[in-house]
Amino acid sequence: ADEALFQRLKRSAFGRRLRSLDSFESSCFRQCAYFFDGAEYLTFPEVYESLTIEDALRFLQENATVQRSGMSVIEPLKEA
Numbered sequence: 001a002d003e004a005l006f007q008r009l010k011r012s013a014f015g016r017r018l019r020s021l022d023s024f025e026s027s028c029f030r031q032c033a034y035f036f037d038g039a040e041y042l043t044f045p046e047v048y049e050s051l052t053i054e055d056a057l058r059f060l061q062e063n064a065t066v067q068r069s070g071m072s073v074i075e076p077l078k079e080a
Helices: 003-020 024-036 041-050 053-063
Strands: none
Touching (some): 003 041, 003 053, 024 041
16 A cells, blocks of 8 residues: 555545535534534544554455445437
């Protein structure tokens, strides 16, 4: 796995999360959603800081499975 790529993606995701704080509606929604999941939304900086590439790979191995996958085939409309 590419550690530099992982760190770049992590910083990008953190930046998007930080920018989302500009939206009052988004912040309220996320705080409620996290509360009902038993987590504190505004601790996300600490969560991002502690996340390792091993954590991400383990999550993908456990959750990105064939049983949880789907596929859509989109075909162009046929001309009449």
